[in-house]
Structures are given as C-alpha cells and as structure tokens.
Amino acid sequence: MVANLPPLPTNKNNNGFPSSHIDSSLxxxxxxxxxxxxxxxxxxxxxxxxEECAVVTKGWEFxxxxxxxxxxxxxxxxxxxxxxxxxxxxxxxxxxxxDSHLVVGNGATQLxxxxxxxxxxxxxxxxHTPINVVAAAPHYSGYPDEADMVxxxxxxxxxxxxxxxxxxxxxEIVNYPNNPxxxxxxxxxxxxxxxxxxxxxxxxxxxxxxxTPITHKAKHDLMLFSLSxxxxxxxxxxxxxIVKDIDIARKMTRFIVLNSKGVSxxxxxxxxxxxxxxxxxxxxxRFDGYNKESELFFEYSRRVLKERWEKLREVINKNGDFILxxxxxxxxxxxxxxxxxxxxxxxxxxxxxxxxxxxxxxEKKLKVVxxxxxxxxxxxxxxxxxxxxxxxxEFEEFLDRLSNxxxxx
Amino acid sequence: MVANLPPLPTNKNNNGFPSSHIDSSLxxxxxxxxxxxxxxxxxxxxxxxxEECAVVTKGWEFxxxxxxxxxxxxxxxxxxxxxxxxxxxxxxxxxxxxDSHLVVGNGATQLxxxxxxxxxxxxxxxxHTPINVVAAAPHYSGYPDEADMVxxxxxxxxxxxxxxxxxxxxxEIVNYPNNPxxxxxxxxxxxxxxxxxxxxxxxxxxxxxxxTPITHKAKHDLMLFSLSxxxxxxxxxxxxxIVKDIDIARKMTRFIVLNSKGVSxxxxxxxxxxxxxxxxxxxxxRFDGYNKESELFFEYSRRVLKERWEKLREVINKNGDFILxxxxxxxxxxxxxxxxxxxxxxxxxxxxxxxxxxxxxxEKKLKVVxxxxxxxxxxxxxxxxxxxxxxxxEFEEFLDRLSNxxxxx
Numbered sequence: 001m002v003a004n005l006p007p008l009p010t011n012k013n014n015n016g017f018p019s020s021h022i023d024s025s026l027x028x029x030x031x032x033x034x035x036x037x038x039x040x041x042x043x044x045x046x047x048x049x050x051e052e053c054a055v056v057t058k059g060w061e062f063x064x065x066x067x068x069x070x071x072x073x074x075x076x077x078x079x080x081x082x083x084x085x086x087x088x089x090x091x092x093x094x095x096x097x098x099d100s101h102l103v104v105g106n107g108a109t110q111l112x113x114x115x116x117x118x119x120x121x122x123x124x125x126x127x128h129t130p131i132n133v134v135a136a137a138p139h140y141s142g143y144p145d146e147a148d149m150v151x152x153x154x155x156x157x158x159x160x161x162x163x164x165x166x167x168x169x170x171x172e173i174v175n176y177p178n179n180p181x182x183x184x185x186x187x188x189x190x191x192x193x194x195x196x197x198x199x200x201x202x203x204x205x206x207x208x209x210x211x212t213p214i215t216h217k218a219k220h221d222l223m224l225f226s227l228s229x230x231x232x233x234x235x236x237x238x239x240x241x242i243v244k245d246i247d248i249a250r251k252m253t254r255f256i257v258l259n260s261k262g263v264s265x266x267x268x269x270x271x272x273x274x275x276x277x278x279x280x281x282x283x284x285x286r287f288d289g290y291n292k293e294s295e296l297f298f299e300y301s302r303r304v305l306k307e308r309w310e311k312l313r314e315v316i317n318k319n320g321d322f323i324l325x326x327x328x329x330x331x332x333x334x335x336x337x338x339x340x341x342x343x344x345x346x347x348x349x350x351x352x353x354x355x356x357x358x359x360x361x362x363e364k365k366l367k368v369v370x371x372x373x374x375x376x377x378x379x380x381x382x383x384x385x386x387x388x389x390x391x392x393x394e395f396e397e398f399l400d401r402l403s404n405x406x407x408x409x
Numbered sequence: 410m411v412a413n414l415p416p417l418p419t420n421k422n423n424n425g426f427p428s429s430h431i432d433s434s435l436x437x438x439x440x441x442x443x444x445x446x447x448x449x450x451x452x453x454x455x456x457x458x459x460e461e462c463a464v465v466t467k468g469w470e471f472x473x474x475x476x477x478x479x480x481x482x483x484x485x486x487x488x489x490x491x492x493x494x495x496x497x498x499x500x501x502x503x504x505x506x507x508d509s510h511l512v513v514g515n516g517a518t519q520l521x522x523x524x525x526x527x528x529x530x531x532x533x534x535x536x537h538t539p540i541n542v543v544a545a546a547p548h549y550s551g552y553p554d555e556a557d558m559v560x561x562x563x564x565x566x567x568x569x570x571x572x573x574x575x576x577x578x579x580x581e582i583v584n585y586p587n588n589p590x591x592x593x594x595x596x597x598x599x600x601x602x603x604x605x606x607x608x609x610x611x612x613x614x615x616x617x618x619x620x621t622p623i624t625h626k627a628k629h630d631l632m633l634f635s636l637s638x639x640x641x642x643x644x645x646x647x648x649x650x651i652v653k654d655i656d657i658a659r660k661m662t663r664f665i666v667l668n669s670k671g672v673s674x675x676x677x678x679x680x681x682x683x684x685x686x687x688x689x690x691x692x693x694x695r696f697d698g699y700n701k702e703s704e705l706f707f708e709y710s711r712r713v714l715k716e717r718w719e720k721l722r723e724v725i726n727k728n729g730d731f732i733l734x735x736x737x738x739x740x741x742x743x744x745x746x747x748x749x750x751x752x753x754x755x756x757x758x759x760x761x762x763x764x765x766x767x768x769x770x771x772e773k774k775l776k777v778v779x780x781x782x783x784x785x786x787x788x789x790x791x792x793x794x795x796x797x798x799x800x801x802x803e804f805e806e807f808l809d810r811l812s813n814x815x816x817x818x
C-alpha cells in the first residue's frame with residue numbers, strides 16, 4: 001500500500017526542508033514512509049493467527065485501577081501478563097526473570113522515563129544537579145527528546161556516552177541490538193576515570209530472535225522490553241521492565257501511577273494472550289511435532305527480515321551512491337534457533353557516499369521519508385531505513401526507486 | 410466484600426502512622442478502604458450490560474501506533490472514540506465539542522500533565538522560571554504530586570489559588586464538582602492584581618449527571634474528562650481533553666507521544682463501545698419509549714449515590730463526632746434530567762468535630778482508610794470518604810461501624 005502524501009504529523013520531525021523543495025518532475029506519485037515505526041510486514045502472520053489470538057472483553061471487566069491491591073510491587077500489572085512474559089523469556093532464553101521484579105508500562109517509552117525517575121531520585125545524588133543521561137552514538141533518537149521533554153531537575157540528556165568526560169554522576173543507556181545500526185554492544189562505554197556513580201539502563205527491545213542471534217540470557221539490573229518490537233503490536237502500548245532492585249521497581253511503579261495511574265488492562269490481557277499463542281505454537285512443535293515452521297512467529301518474521309535484507313544489500317551494492325553501515329559481521333550461534341546466524345536488524349543504517357544529507361537526498365530524489373542521522377547523535381550523511389514498517393509492495397517499490405536512481409539523475 | 414488487611418500499596422500514601430498503632434481490641438477483622446478510587450458500586454450495572462458492551466479483538470488488529478497518519482491533530486485517537494465522545498457530550502449536554510479538538514490520553518492524569526506541558530511552553534513565558542500551578546484548596550490531592558513529580562523546569566506546584574499573590578504567570582486548575590468536597594465553582598479564584606498571564610485548565614471529570622445537576626454546557630478553553638469518573642471503567646485508562654486552541658492540542662499530543670507513544674487502541678475501542686451502548690439506551694427510551702429507567706446508566710448510578718448519601722447523612726447526624734462539609738445547598742435544575750436535584754458528590758468531606766486528625770481517627774477507631782485533609786491542601790481534621798468505591802455490603806459495614814463508634818469508645 002503506497003499512501004498519498006500526508007502532511008507530516010506533529011510527532012515526526014521532518015528533515016528540515018519543506019516538501020515544496022521536492023522535485024515535481026519525479027515519476028513517483030506517493031511518498032514511502034520509513035519514519036513511523038510500525039510493523040506492517042508482521043501483520044500477515046497475525047492475520048493467520050487471528051482467531052487463536054482473539055480476546056473478548058465483557059462490559060463489567062477491568063473496572064479497577066488495580067490487579068492486586070496487596071503488596072505486589074507493580075499492583076496494576078495483571079497476573080496473566082506476568083506469567084506470559086516469564087514464559088516467553090523462558091522459551092526464547094533472552095532474559096533472566098528470576099529474582100527480579102516486573103513492571104508494566106505504556107510502552108518501553110514510559111518505562112524509560114520511569115527508569116530515569118527511579119535512578120535519579122537516589123538519596124546519594126546531589127539534590128540540585130540533574131543526572132546526565134548518555135548513550136553511545138548513534139543512539140535511538142527518542143532518548144534525548146524524552147529525557148529533556150519537561151526540563152526535569154532530576155535528569156537531563158548528556159549526549160554521546162563515548163564522549164562523556166564529566167566528573168558527575170550519570171545514567172548510561174546500553175541498547176542492543178542498537179537502534180539505529182543494529183550493533184551488538186552489551187557493555188557500557190563511559191570512560192569513568194573520575195570514578196563517578198554510574199547507573200545502567202539496558203534497552204533490549206530488539207533482543208529477539210527475528211532480529212539477532214540469542215547468544216546469552218541477559219541478566220542486567222534494569223532491562224526494558226516491549227510488545228511493539230517483539231510481536232509488532234504497537235497500538236497496544238505494552239512494555240515491561242525486568243528490575244533486580246525492589247526499591248527501583250517500586251519507584252518506577254510510582255512514576256507510572258503519577259504519570260497515568262497504571263496501564264490499560266485491555267492491552268495487558270491481549271498482550272498476554274498473544275504471548276501465550278506464540279509460546280503454544282513452539283510448544284506444539286517441540287512436544288507434538290505437528291507445527292510447521294511457517295506457523296512459528298520468530299521463523300516467519302526472521303524470514304521476512306532476511307529476504308528484505310538480502311534484496312536491499314543487492315540493490316545498494318549495485319547502486320553505488322550509498323553504503324549500508326550495519327555491522328554484518330556479527331554472525332553468532334543462536335541458542336534459541338540452534339544454529340549460527342546473522343543479525344537482521346529492524347533498521348538499515350544508510351550512508352550517502354556523496355557526503356550529502358542522506359534523508360534529504362532520499363526525500364528529494366526518491367520520495368522516501370527516512371529519519372536523518374543527526375536525530376541519532378550522528379552525521380546527517382546517515383539516515384535510518386525501517387525494514388518492516390511497510391508491506392511487501394511498498395518495500396519492493398522502495399527497492400525499485402533505489403535501483404532506478406541513476407536513471408532519474 | 411471486606412478484604413483482609415493488605416499492606417498499603419506503594420501508590421497510596423498512608424496517613425503517617427504504622428498499622429501497629431491500631432487498637433488491637435477493635436471488633437473489626439478487616440479494613441475498609443476509601444482511598445483507592447475504584448467504582449465498585451457501578452459494576453453491577455455493567456454486569457447487566459455485559460454482553461451489549463462486549464468487544465472482540467482479533468490477532469491482527471491495532472498493530473499501528475496511529476489511527477490516522479494524515480494531518481489530524483491527535484493522530485493516535487480512533488475515529489470511533491471521537492464520534493462516541495461527541496455523541497455522549499451531545500446527549501448529556503455537559504460540554505461543547507464544536508470548534509474544538511479532542512486529545513485522548515492515558516486517563517485525565519496524563520492529560521493534566523500534557524496540559525501543563527502545553528500551557529507552560531508558550532514563547533511569551535520566561536524560559537527559565539517554572540510557571541506556578543495553583544488550585545483552590547481543598548483541591549485534588551494528585552495535582553501537587555503530578556506537577557512536581559520530576560521537578561520540571563517548565564511548571565511547578567504553586568499551592569492554594571485562593572492565596573496566590575505572586576507577580577508571576579500561573580496556571581489555575583478549576584475543578585467542578587470539586588474533588589474532594591463536591592463544590593460547584595465554575596470560575597477561577599486567583600486575585601490577579603498584578604495582571605499576570607493566567608491560563609486555565611478546567612478539570613470536569615466529575616461533571617456528569619449522576620454526581621451533579623447539568624446546569625450548563627461547558628465551553629472552556631481546555632477541559633478534561635475521563636472514562637473512569639463517567640462510567641467507572643478505571644482499568645481502561647481513558648481520558649480526553651476538549652481543547653479550543655489547535656496549537657495547545659498539538660502540544661498536548663506531542664507530550665503524549667514523547668511520554669507513551671499514544672494510548673492503547675484496545676481501550677479506546679472498548680471505551681467507544683461502552684459510550685455507544687450508554688447513549689443507545691437513552692435513545693431507546695426517548696425515541697422508542699421501551700427502556701426502563703433502571704436500565705439507564707446515569708439513573709442507576711445516581712440512585713446508588715443518592716441512597717448512600719441519605720444513609721451517610723443520617724448516620725453522621727446521629728453520630729455527633731463528625732460533620733459533613735459538602736455543600737448540600739447546591740440544588741439546581743438539571744437540563745439532562747429535566748428536574749431540580751441535589752449534587753451527590755463522589756466523595757464525602759468529613760470533619761472531626763474534636764479537632765483530631767480525622768483520617769487517623771477513622772483508621773484507629775473504625776479500621777477505615779480515608780485520605781487525610783492535608784493531602785488536599787487542607788486541614789488534617791478533614792478526611793475524604795469515597796462514596797462508590799466499595800460494594801453495598803462494605804458500605805453498610807462502614808455505616809454500622811460509624812453508628813457504633815460510641816459503644817467502642
């Protein structure tokens with residue numbers, strides 16, 4: 001589906017130039033949007049599983065703020081979602097949920113802010129200096145915007161972790177596979193030569209077997225995951241944190257209470273159902289042997305990613321104007337799939353060889369809207385391409401435009 | 410249902426004394442909680458309407474962040490919810506939605522913070538002075554906590570609007586019927602003798618015909634409503650703002666995008682369904698004449714409130730230790746119900762005559778957990794009692810304990 005040009009919605013920054021600058025002689029009637037974060041390519045899988053995943057909600061259900069008014073840490077999280085998350089991580093082997101506390105949020109976005117709140121309100125920190133929040137560039141474009149949104153006195157965006165050189169406390173976000181370039185860097189990078197208090201948030205929203213080999217069971221102090229990145233159900237706004245320290249988990253819960261009085265019970269219930277169906281299908285394969293690989297979610301979605309990556313690399317190699325800066329050498333043994341495999345990142349990290357602004361170039365020459373490298377703390381000669389945000393036809397149309405760019409020029 | 414004593418959850422402050430201080434000789438085995446905000450008393454209505462309100466969600470639905478990637482202001486709000494909200498306000502006549510923009514949030518809680526963000530990021534304001542957020546005491550206990558949560562540099566809690574006397578810009582929250590005392594005060598109270606820039610947020614979450622006569626169609630610049638307070642579906646976390654200025658609506662949308670990337674589509678869809686069923690039942694009555702009053706939501710819930718209020722007033726009159734400080738003289742003609750009626754607030758605003766700390770007195774003597782007056786910017790001799798947060802049995806148990814307080818002493 002190739003949509004007509006919509007005015008850019010207020011949530012998505014454009015790349016700094018008005019659409020009237022776009023060459024009107026271009027043969028393309030419509031824009032292709034690689035800047036929205038949806039997972040359209042995964043929809044066909046869930047259409048096949050439509051009935052298995054169906055959830056019915058009656059009129060009287062979910063009337064309470066709480067799921068459990070007793071002493072549970074995250075008292076608005078449903079027991080079904082807790083069980084489903086633990087089962088999913090146990091199946092995949094990507095994160096350890098033992099001896100930890102689960103906190104549900106309105107997406108990993110809200111949980112990231114809850115984590116900043118929890119980690120920056122420590123009594124050991126100076127009460128009047130906002131703590132520096134850093135991540136190694138190129139880093140996810142949302143971190144600076146979210147950290148600085150309301151000019152908090154508790155925390156502030158501190159820039160590229162690789163350049164951090166202050167004698168002040170900090171929070172470093174470690175994100176693997178990294179958004180935007182898919183890099184697998186599991187350890188922090190701040191050179192803490194002053195021995196300051198440093199805290200870590202591990203953003204693991206893409207650490208799932210369709211995107212990357214599962215090489216280890218993550219056991220970090222504070223890990224973030226989301227339904228959007230795992231199954232593609234962005235509209236449900238479900239994220240979860242796995243937190244070792246109960247006081248941090250309690251503070252994160254308090255943030256979510258003050259921020260939104262909890263998280264939609266309808267979404268929690270549906271997320272649990274989707275995870276259960278996903279786990280059931282693997283269990284059927286392993287124990288009953290009847291499930292075909294094509295009916296398994298991670299196999300299906302990995303195949304979509306692999307096919308698109310192979311096509312994109314081929315077109316980019318022929319094109320000559322761009323380089324893909326993803327780290328393709330990251331082949332590793334996947335404990336979940338029991339074979340060695342590559343990383344197929346959710347994003348292509350494209351560089352214009354001509355030293356031009358890559359996002360502007362893509363928009364002007366191809367009517368392709370990508371997110372500019374400067375949004376990721378990087379150079380505008382880079383741009384981020386979304387690999388699964390469009391349907392097959394639209395992705396093919398993108399490849400066609402990229403193949404024909406020479407002819408247009 | 411009278412639950413066993415749970416440890417106080419982290420979201421609810423207790424009233425400053427450990428439960429071990431409670432007289433162990435009290436004849437009551439369990440606590441009654443009037444500090445949770447649920448609407449248990451409305452559940453029986455929705456059990457009757459359970460099937461009519463049922464919603465089925467299939468596996469492939471709601472996969473996008475957006476509802477409308479085009480130029481709509483709140484691009485993650487579903488068209489069904491927009492239509493249902495407009496229909497509900499048109500039916501009740503409590504708010505004008507014409508020539509305004511709707512913004513959906515994770516409850517009015519998130520929208521309140523979105524409104525603070527939008528109103529405080531005006532270019533006319535000094536960039537380094539947080540704007541004062543004020544409300545006339547007694548005011549909702551959440552305002553100070555939410556305004557000061559992350560020590561924003563844009564806004565900060567400024568206290569009682571009746572005492573505000575600074576030569577600085579401010580945001581005044583006007584809340585009617587007022588939480589906690591049910592007062593109907595539709596106009597702001599700041600005495601702005603310096604002529605500073607003052608902005609208004611009208612928190613109208615309780616301006617529905619079960620709580621109060623609908624005397625006028627509200628047409629304020631920025632109004633907040635929520636599903637929780639209207640129908641009692643707290644767990645869905647759906648609130649909406651009606652906003653006149655498109656730039657303010659856009660900024661509120663931006664806040665919600667940065668804060669949680671939108672609002673659960675499952676909840677939005679269900680909220681729309683519940684509102685539609687509610688409106689349909691009135692339409693059946695008005696146009697087909699077949700619907701009984703007992704099947705109409707606002708009639709049912711008003712009857713519950715009225716009965717509880719009459720019983721509570723009777724018990725309080727006999728008891729002698731307390732005074733109800735709600736304004737019962739606020740009888741008015743309700744345009745929706747076409748008759749003159751009283752306000753039946755969602756809260757009783759109780760005062761201990763003996764000048765004791767009312768919440769502590771209730772907890773120690775009756776094992777009743779209420780919210781202390783000092784949380785509302787008022788005196789601790791007041792406490793807030795929730796009128797519909799418990800089932801009938803538990804409310805009757807509360808009345809019994811209150812009736813027997815002399816015997817215990």
